[in-house]
Amino acid sequence: MKFRSQRVSYLFFATALVLLVLQICFGFIMGFAHMGFDVLHDVITFNVARSSHVNLLVFWLLSGFMGAAYYIVPEEADRELVSERLAVVQWAGLVVVGVAAIIGFQFGWWEGRKFLEIPRPLDYLVVVDILLFIYVVGRTALSAERFTTTGIVLLLGLTSAALLYLPGMITFDSQVIDSYFRWWVVHLWVEGVWELIMGGMLSFLLIKLTGVDREVIEKWLYVIVGFTFLSGILGTGHHYYYIGAPEYWLLVGGLFGALEPLAFLGMAMYAVSMVRRGGMDHPNKIALFWTVGCSVMAFVGAGFLGFSHTLPQVNIWTHGTIITAMHGHMAFWGAYAMIVLAMISYAMPNLTGRKRYLGPLPEWAFWTSNVGMIGMTGAFAVAGIAQVYMERRIGMDFLAVQEAVEVHFTGVVLAAMLLSFGIGLFIWNFVQYGLPSDEALERR
Amino acid sequence: MLTKGQARTFFVGGTLFFSAIFLALTVDTLRQMPERQNSELMTASVVRGKMIWENENCMGCHTILGEGAYYAPELTRAVDRRGEEWIRIFLRDPQAMYPGRRKMVQYDFSEEQITDVIAFLGWIGQIDTNGFPPEPDMAPAVVVASVPAASTGPRPAYFDTICVACHSVGGKGGLVGPALDGVASRIDAEYLDRWLANPQAVKPGTAMPNLGLTDDQRAELVAWLVTLQ
Numbered sequence: 259m260k261f262r263s264q265r266v267s268y269l270f271f272a273t274a275l276v277l278l279v280l281q282i283c284f285g286f287i288m289g290f291a292h293m294g295f296d297v298l299h300d301v302i303t304f305n306v307a308r309s310s311h312v313n314l315l316v317f318w319l320l321s322g323f324m325g326a327a328y329y330i331v332p333e334e335a336d337r338e339l340v341s342e343r344l345a346v347v348q349w350a351g352l353v354v355v356g357v358a359a360i361i362g363f364q365f366g367w368w369e370g371r372k373f374l375e376i377p378r379p380l381d382y383l384v385v386v387d388i389l390l391f392i393y394v395v396g397r398t399a400l401s402a403e404r405f406t407t408t409g410i411v412l413l414l415g416l417t418s419a420a421l422l423y424l425p426g427m428i429t430f431d432s433q434v435i436d437s438y439f440r441w442w443v444v445h446l447w448v449e450g451v452w453e454l455i456m457g458g459m460l461s462f463l464l465i466k467l468t469g470v471d472r473e474v475i476e477k478w479l480y481v482i483v484g485f486t487f488l489s490g491i492l493g494t495g496h497h498y499y500y501i502g503a504p505e506y507w508l509l510v511g512g513l514f515g516a517l518e519p520l521a522f523l524g525m526a527m528y529a530v531s532m533v534r535r536g537g538m539d540h541p542n543k544i545a546l547f548w549t550v551g552c553s554v555m556a557f558v559g560a561g562f563l564g565f566s567h568t569l570p571q572v573n574i575w576t577h578g579t580i581i582t583a584m585h586g587h588m589a590f591w592g593a594y595a596m597i598v599l600a601m602i603s604y605a606m607p608n609l610t611g612r613k614r615y616l617g618p619l620p621e622w623a624f625w626t627s628n629v630g631m632i633g634m635t636g637a638f639a640v641a642g643i644a645q646v647y648m649e650r651r652i653g654m655d656f657l658a659v660q661e662a663v664e665v666h667f668t669g670v671v672l673a674a675m676l677l678s679f680g681i682g683l684f685i686w687n688f689v690q691y692g693l694p695s696d697e698a699l700e701r702r
Numbered sequence: 703m704l705t706k707g708q709a710r711t712f713f714v715g716g717t718l719f720f721s722a723i724f725l726a727l728t729v730d731t732l733r734q735m736p737e738r739q740n741s742e743l744m745t746a747s748v749v750r751g752k753m754i755w756e757n758e759n760c761m762g763c764h765t766i767l768g769e770g771a772y773y774a775p776e777l778t779r780a781v782d783r784r785g786e787e788w789i790r791i792f793l794r795d796p797q798a799m800y801p802g803r804r805k806m807v808q809y810d811f812s813e814e815q816i817t818d819v820i821a822f823l824g825w826i827g828q829i830d831t832n833g834f835p836p837e838p839d840m841a842p843a844v845v846v847a848s849v850p851a852a853s854t855g856p857r858p859a860y861f862d863t864i865c866v867a868c869h870s871v872g873g874k875g876g877l878v879g880p881a882l883d884g885v886a887s888r889i890d891a892e893y894l895d896r897w898l899a900n901p902q903a904v905k906p907g908t909a910m911p912n913l914g915l916t917d918d919q920r921a922e923l924v925a926w927l928v929t930l931q
Contacts, residue, residue, distance in 0.1 A: 291773065299805050304773045305762020370759030372770055407706075431749045433822075434739050434829060437769060438731065473706060480709035487717040491724050500834030501767040504734050508832060510727065574836050578768030578776050645772075653838030656775040657803055658877060 259608045261332040263339035265694035268609055269349045270325025271602045275685050277318035277356065278595075282678050284311040289674060292660075292667040302364070309363050309375040315590060316373070317356045322598030323455050324352070324391055327416060329605050330462050331395045334409030335402030344394050351387040355380055371436065373444045374426045381427050388420040407476040408461045411483060415454025422446050434502035441497040448593075449490040449518060449560075453525075456556070456597050457483050460529060463549045463604055468536025475532060482524045489517035496568050500577055508570040515568035519561030522553075522593070529553035542607060544620040548600030551628065555596055559588030559635070575650050576642070580663070584638035591631045599684065606691045611698030614690050619683055627680025633673030641666035738830040751822025754815055763806070766826060768834055774806065778835055781824045785863035789820050791913060792867075799867065800878060801909035858922045864913065865923075871930065879910065886928045894924045 259265065287298055287307040296304070332339055339345055359376045362368065368375040376384065392413075399405045399413060426443035430436040461479045465472050495511025529550050540546065563585040567576040576582070603620065607613050614620070641663040649659040735741070755761070761770035766777050780789065792799045793816045796806035811819070857871075868878035875881075889897075896903070898920050901910040915923070 288773075294804075296805060303762075303807050305759045305771070305807075308762045308771050308773075309759060366757075366759070368759055370756040370761050372761050375759065375762075407710075431744060431752065432735070432739055432741075433752055433755075433767065433826060435732070435735060437767065438728075477704065477706040477709045480706065480713045481704070484709070484713035484716050487713070488720060491717070491720040492727075494724065495727075498731075500831045501769065502735070502739050502829040502831055503731050504738065505832055506727070507731075574834060577834060578765035578770070578772070580772050583772060647840070650836070651838055651840040653841040655876060657800065660804065 259329075259605075259694070259698055260700050261338045262696065262699060263342040263345070264329050264332050264605075265609055266339070266342055266345040266349070267325040267329040267605060268694045269346065270321045270328065270352075271605070272688070273349070273353060273356075274318040274322040274325065274598060274602075275688060277314050277321065278681060279685070280360070281311055281314035281318060282674070282681065284308075284314065285674060286671065289667055289671040292664065293671060294661070294664045305370075306363055306366075309368055310360055312373055313359060313363070313375055314356075317352075317359075319590075319594050319598060321352060321356075322601065323416065323452075323459075324348075326455075326459050326598065326601040326605075327391075327395050327412060329601070329609075330412060330459070331398050331409055334406045334412075334462070335399050336404065337398065337402050339394060340397040340401060341394060344390065348387060348390045348394060351383070351390065355383045355387060371426075371440055374440060378427065381423075385420070385423065388423070392417055392420060406472070407479065408458050408465065408472075411454050411461070411479060412458030415451045415456075415458060418451040419447055419455070422451060437501050438498065438503060441494055445494045445497055446491070448589075449493060450487065452594060453486040453490070453521065454483050456552075456593055457486070457525070459597050459601055460525065460549065460553065463545065463600055464529060464532045464536075466604065467538070467540045467542070467546050467549060468532050469538025469540070470532045470536045478524075478528050482521060482528060485517075485524055486521040489514050489521060493518045496570075496573065499570050499573055512568070512570050516565060518568070519557065519565045522557040522561030526553040526557040541613070542604060542615045544615045544624065545600060545604035547621070547624050548596055548603050551624065552592060552596035552600050555588065555592030555628065555631075557592070559585070559590075559592035563588055563635070575646050579642055579645050579650070580638055581642035581646060584635055584642050587638060588631060588635040602688065606688065609694040609698060610691045611695050612691050614687060619690075620687050623680050623683035623687060625680070627677050627684065630673050630675070630677025630680055633676060634670050637666050637669030637673055640669070740825070740828055743825055743828065745821060745825075747818050747821040748825045750815075751818035751820070751825075754811075754819055755822055758807075758809060767829070767831060774804070776835060777823055777826070778831065779827050781820065781827050784867065786820050786824070787860070788863050788867060789823070790816055791864065791911075793819065795911065798909075798911040803878070856926075858919075858926050860915075860919055861923060861926065882927065882930055885930045887931055891924050891928050894927055895920060898923060 284302075284307045287302055288304060288311060290297070291299075291304050291307070298307075328339065328345055355376075359380050362377060362380070363375065367377050369377055395413060395416070399409055422443055425439040428439060430439070457479055461475050464470065464475050492510050492514035495507040496515035498507035498511055530553070533546065533550055567573050567581055567585065603615065607615055644663050644666070645659055648654045648662060649656060755766075760766070760777075763771050763774035764777050765772065765775075768776065768778070784792075793809070793811055796808060800806075861871075865882075866875035868876040870876060870881045871883055885894075893904075897905075897910075898913075898915055900912055901908050902912065
């Protein structure tokens with residue numbers, strides 16, 4: 259590392275991995291329940307497991323993004339963070355809110371609003387914590403002599419993500435309007451500003467790992483995030499087809515939703531072509547694996563599988579079925595989980611000074627977790643297609659259909675075991691790196 | 703060739719342009735909502751029902767308007783499909799209705815809370831959703847082979863709202879309890895009457911719930927069931 263204060267990112271990366279393990283545990287509870295073994299029904303009901311699973315995902319990704327920002331911003335601003343201590347306080351705040359939320363869920367302290375289940379008092383704490391985060395990285399950027407495009411895109415993404423959290427905190431009596439503004443948070447996060455964060459991280463990693471000229475990489479970064487917003491903002495309409503919003507959303511959402519894969523395709527082409535252009539033979543191959551893998555899996559999961567049911571004439575049958583879970587799992591894995599894991603893989607040797615990226619362990623972590631996720635997506639797809647035909651098109655009873663697709667959840671759970679094995683290896687590798695060390699500071 | 707400045711202009715300009723359109727469409731959507739969602743039908747009971755819906759995180763298992771989790775049924779048209787009476791009996795003891803199958807949490811709602819939940823679901827069912835959920839379009843091809851209904855006389859409304867959840871007649875209805883085609887050839891009226899009045903007394907441990915039928919409801923059901931030869 260170049261600056262000592264970058265080491266604070268370690269706390270966020272470690273937190274992210276702990277939360278990821280918890281997320282997977284709750285996932286297994288749901289997988290077994292779908293197989294017909296809801297043995298924990300009296301202890302952890304399905305809705306508790308589900309809100310824990312989803313919110314842990316959001317928390318660990320945010321923790322990963324924040325860690326990435328604390329690593330990237332000093333380098334892009336060419337100075338130390340304005341206050342490492344405040345960054346640690348901010349980390350502690352994030353952990354407290356996260357732990358309180360997940361424990362609260364177990365006792366039914368929540369708002370039953372998909373993805374935004376965190377109860378209102380904790381929402382305010384989230385806002386305070388994120389403001390503190392933005393203060394630390396923002397002040398660092400502003401007091402620098404120069405600040406790069408990569409840094410600007412990253413901070414723009416993080417700041418907009420904070421702002422867009424607010425529409426989710428307004429209370430409405432109408433389920434429809436509630437849902438309408440809930441998607442301002444959820445959709446405009448994952449298909450909008452989070453892609454800026456991902457783009458910023460991707461651009462940073464490509465600059466470091468491929469050796470291609472910064473000007474070239476950053477120019478294409480603007481083009482790609484431009485496409486993201488061009489399609490993603492009005493693409494929100496694909497959530498408005500059937501919730502009571504006007505009919506023109508079928509046209510608007512269908513058209514712009516269909517364009518959304520372009521941004522992800524651009525991202526994949528960008529990463530692959532920069533790697534081919536770059537002459538640099540960076541020793542940390544595994545970070546490059548995760549970086550390029552992220553862009554490709556994001557295109558398949560978020561772009562291609564999203565497109566598979568974004569058109570209104572398909573979506574009317576698939577809306578609210580397991581098909582959504584199929585797309586959701588690989589989309590979040592490819593676009594956001596993998597970029598965080600890429601960042602961790604890149605940052606750890608620099609933070610600790612140990613070159614644990616060599617050898618078979620990190621490669622096995624990469625391949626088994628990815629093959630596991632592809633297997634899960636396949637099993638979800640079969641279950642989802644079966645459900646759509648039996649329940650929606652033929653009109654069979656809901657429970658009869660669920661029992662018919664139980665067998666496919668055996669597939670989901672088996673593939674999830676492979677994924678968990680890969681994540682286990684990744685975490686073992688992370689532990690082997692040890693703690694950040696001042697000896698890893700580059701001589702200046 | 704594209705310069706970095708042009709790329710930035712594309713990004714900033716595109717974002718502002720499409721954000722402006724999005725905001726304009728949002729204003730128009732909110733303008734149309736009172737009519738599309740029948741705001742005049744949103745009684746205090748409906749709003750309380752939504753609060754219960756959120757406090758219990760029903761979306762953590764069910765979908766409504768197609769949104770939520772995929773562990774329990776889609777409820778947008780639940781009141782149309784089941785009727786208020788069925789939902790009321792079901793919510794009193796969800797697991798009694800589907801013994802040994804996927805479990806719903808026993809919430810111990812008060813009767814007023816159940817009324818509010820039904821009011822909320824009833825209001826949801828009348829929202830203009832652009833045709834969601836769609837009617838099954840492949841059903842006719844599959845149903846051709848099923849048995850024609852074999853009954854004389856009109857079916858009691860109670861049978862169509864409550865009993866069909868578990869029992870079928872003529873190939874239509876649930877699969878939890880036995881099909882009732884030809885039930886009259888197996889069981890007589892006196893037994894049916896005792897059975898419906900208190901299933902546990904006739905056959906301890908049976909999955910059939912005591913539905914708390916009135917004498918008139920029971921008599922009407924028995925009178926019709928004995929016609930199923």
